[in-house]
Amino acid sequence: MQVRFRSLVIAVVLALIVGSAGTYGILQWRGDLLSPGVPLTAADRAEFEKLFRSFQTLKAQYYQPVDDAKLVDGAIGGMVQALGDPFSSYMDRSTAQQFHESLGSSFEGIGAEVKSENGKIVVVAPIKGSPAEKAGLRANDQILSVNGKSLQGMNVNDAVLLIRGKKGTVADLEIQRPGVKDVLHIKVVRDTVPLTTVDSSMVEPGIGRIAITQFNENTGKEFDDALAKLQAQGMRGLILDLRGNPGGYLEACLEIANKLIPNHGIIVQVVDRAGRKDVHRSTLDRAPFPVVALIDGGSASAAEILAAALQEAAHDPLVGQKSFGKGTVQTELDFPDGSNIKYTMAKWLTPDGNWIHQKGIQPNYPVTLPYYWQLPPLSITRPITPDSTDTSVKIMQNFLEALGYSPGRTDGYFSPQTAETLRAFQQAKGLPPTGILDPDTAMALNDAVIAKEKQSDPVMQKGIEVLKSFMKA
Incomplete structure (x- = not known):
């Protein structure tokens, strides 16, 4: 699909234009080529003369001899960085190549969207099913270091190069998690991350679930196939799970919105610096079934476009937590040497004209998650014995408590009561009841908590409850 945004253009990227440890969530339009640009003024020429003289002098x-390409790359990178916009960036040839490779059907890495925020590298969302998600990375986690190398003040592209890596290698991450005092240590084994973006199932008779992990070039077809399969099984209402979805191609978002937004309603409005609007409307006449969408802090950009359209244009309810809040538009300019810049050139508005940037979308039905959902997994390489104090002990105690055991305390001190409780858990799982936290016990605790989260997903449960009330109306 080609969408013309007046004379603006190139590849317009609407989403998190951020360095990604796995893939980049982008929402892209292709239109006419950008005009040659604004004519340079005398003041502009003077500034460029200063830049050129600096280059000549250093050269x-x-x-010592200087690398011309590095000087030019540094000048462009500094120019873009001076905008103070976390969604604008310069990519040298190798980084740009990784960027485009990450848009394929798979890639090697940890599988997480990241952004730069006030000089910090922050996780937007781990990709569902990725090594990052399995290791316990969460939205809004700040990555402090990778394999001992600090990311403080590092630009997002350089951080991405450190985080990504070959399949089978380990990314040892130091994490600062909002609301958690201690620094967390999470080891992620890099792997091939497939970009299958749609998962579906019947959760109850008449109620189907479709989870969209991001919007790529295949998502529209995957969604159509999933929808047809669920309807053949008697689906009369849909739970659309957009949690942890960091964004994607506009075309895919529009394709799906055209199946869900009735009455030719507005899907999204894009506004340029002159105030001109490009309004996208649905092609659908009537809603085929009631929809409830699930969102959280990892739902960003294209996911927010779809969520806002459902909430405001289709009047379908949202359930979960406030979304990420990404409401600006970026465009991409490619250079002949393979490098490129991405810079913000517009903003997008919801159907009702709201700008959700840095505010997010509030769900109609907020759901508070249990405390243990925010804890990282247990990751230990050596046994931890009673009468010791350790962050892993604190996580273990919280896990035991969440699973219905009584460790006696959750402050990280491995007390006799905690050891006795751990023995009870080990015995229940068929493990040697040593009362020592060893790697096998840690893995069993992780598995038990993950199973509990899947069985008692409060957001999904609330979504089903709300959808049933709409289906009865």
Whole structure:
């Protein structure tokens, strides 16, 4: 699909234009080529003369030979960085190549969207089913270091190069999690991350679930196939799970919205610096079934476009937590050497004209998650014995408590009562009842908590409850 945004153009990328440890969530339009640009003023020419003289001086007089390409890359990177916009960036040839490769059907890495925020590298969302998600990475986690190398003040592209890596290698991450005092240590084994973006199932008679992990070039077809399969099984209402979805192609978002937004309603409005609007409307006449969408802090950009359209244009309810809040538009400019810049050039508005940037979308039915959902998994390499104090002990105690055991305390001190409780858990799982936290016990605790989360997903449960009330109306 081609969408013309007046004379603006190139590949317009609407989403988190951020370095990604796995893939980049982008929402892209292709239109006419950008015009040659605004004519340079005398003041502009003077500034460029200063830039050119600086280049000439360093090239000729620096005490060591300089790399011309590095100087130019640094100048462009600094220019873009001076915008103070976390969604604008310069990518050299190798980084840009990784960016485009990450848009394929799979990639090697940990599988998480990240962004730069006030000089910090912050997780937007781990991709569902990715090594990052399995290791316990969460939205809004700040990555402090990778394999001992600090990311503080590092630009997002350089951080991405450190986080990504070959399948089978380990990314040892130091994490600062909002609301958690201690620094967390999470080891992620890099792997091939497939970009199958749609998962579906019947959760109850008449109620289907479709989870969209991001919007890529295949998502529209995957959604159509899933929808047809569920309807053949008697689906009369849909739970659309957009949790942890960091964004994607506009075309895919529009394709899906055209199946869900009735009455030719507005899907999204894009506004440029002159105030001109490009309004996208649905092609659907009538809603085929009631829909309830699930969102959280990892639902961003294209996911927010679809969620807002459902909430405001289709009047379908949202359940979960406030979304991420990404309401700006970026465009991509490619250079002949393979490098490119991405910079913000517009903003997008919801059907009712709301700008959700840095505010997010509030669900109609907020759901508070249990405390243990925010804890990282247990990751230990050596046994931890009683009468010791350790962050892993604190996580273990919280896990035991969540599973219905009584460790006596949750402050990280491995007390005799905690050891006795751990023995009871080990015995129930067929493990040697040593009362020592070893790697096998840690894995069993992780598995038990994950199973509990899947069985008692409060957001999904609330979504089903709300959808049933709409189906009866």
